[in-house]
Amino acid sequence: MALNLVMLGPPGAGKGTQAKRLAEARGIPHISTGDMLRAAVAQGTELGRRAQAVMASGALVGDDIIIGLVRERLAKPDAAAGFVLDGFPRTVPQAEALDAVLAGKDPLVVVEVAAEDEELVRRLTSRRVCSACGANADVPAPGEPVPERCARCGGTLTQRADDREEVIRERLRVYARDTKPLVEYYGGRPTFRRVNGAQAPDAVAREIEAALASAAPQGGGGAA
Ligand code: AMP
Numbered sequence: 001m002a003l004n005l006v007m008l009g010p011p012g013a014g015k016g017t018q019a020k021r022l023a024e025a026r027g028i029p030h031i032s033t034g035d036m037l038r039a040a041v042a043q044g045t046e047l048g049r050r051a052q053a054v055m056a057s058g059a060l061v062g063d064d065i066i067i068g069l070v071r072e073r074l075a076k077p078d079a080a081a082g083f084v085l086d087g088f089p090r091t092v093p094q095a096e097a098l099d100a101v102l103a104g105k106d107p108l109v110v111v112e113v114a115a116e117d118e119e120l121v122r123r124l125t126s127r128r129v130c131s132a133c134g135a136n137a138d139v140p141a142p143g144e145p146v147p148e149r150c151a152r153c154g155g156t157l158t159q160r161a162d163d164r165e166e167v168i169r170e171r172l173r174v175y176a177r178d179t180k181p182l183v184e185y186y187g188g189r190p191t192f193r194r195v196n197g198a199q200a201p202d203a204v205a206r207e208i209e210a211a212l213a214s215a216a217p218q219g220g221g222g223a224a
Pocket of ligand 1: 011033034035037054055056058059060061062066086087088089090094162171
C-alpha cells in the first residue's frame with residue numbers, strides 16, 4: 001500500500017523538514033510546491049517570472065497553475081509508490097483537485113503540524129538557507145545568535161526573500177484565511193492526524209511516525 005501523505009501546517013511549523021526526512025526514510029518523493037516554484041524562479045522560466053512577485057509578497061500563486069504543476073508531478077512513475085506533499089494543497093479548490101487526481105488510489109493521509117503564530121514568526125525570522133547546498137540551518141534557540149555559515153558545507157547562509165517579518169505576517173494571514181479551512185475539509189476523515197510542531201524536530205518526527213502507524217498501518221512506500 002502506497003503512503004500518499006499531505007503535510008499540512010502554517011509556514012515555519014517544520015513541515016518541510018519533516019516531509020524531507022520522512023520521504024528519504026521511506027524512499028518516496030518529497031514534493032514541495034514552494035521548492036518547485038523557487039527552482040522555476042532561479043531558472044528564469046515563464047512560470048518563475050509569473051510567480052516571483054506573488055511569492056515575494058506572501059500571497060498565493062493561482063490555483064490553476066499550481067494544480068497543473070502538481071498533477072504533472074504526481075503522474076511521474078516515482079510517485080506511484082507514494083509521496084509526501086509539502087505546501088500543497090493550500091486552498092479548498094486545490095484539495096478538491098487532489099482528491100480528483102487520487103480517486104481510486106490508496107487513501108490520502110493528512111498530518112497537520114500545528115504551532116502558535118509567535119513561535120512561527122520567531123522561527124521564520126531566524127531561518128537561514130545555505131546558498132551552496134540548499135540545507136536549512138538549525139533555527140537558533142531563543143536568545144541565541146543567527147548562524148552565518150552552513151554547518152554542513154561551510155557555505156554562506158542567506159534569508160529567503162519571503163522570510164522578512166512583514167511578509168511572514170502576510171503569509172500567516174493568508175494561511176489563516178485560505179489554508180486553515182483545510183483542517184475542516186480533512187478533519188472528519190479517519191486518516192487525518194494532528195501533531196504538535198512546537199517541539200524539537202526529533203520529537204515531532206516521533207509523533208508523526210506514531211500518527212502514521214495509526215492512520216496508515218500498512219503504508220510504507222518503497223523502503224518497507
Ligand atoms: P513555501 O515554501 O511552501 O512556504 O511556499 C513559498 C511560496 O510559494 C508561498 O508563499 C506561495 O507564494 C507559493 N506557493 C507554494 N505552494 C503553493 C500552493 N500550493 N498554492 C499557491 N501558492 C503556493
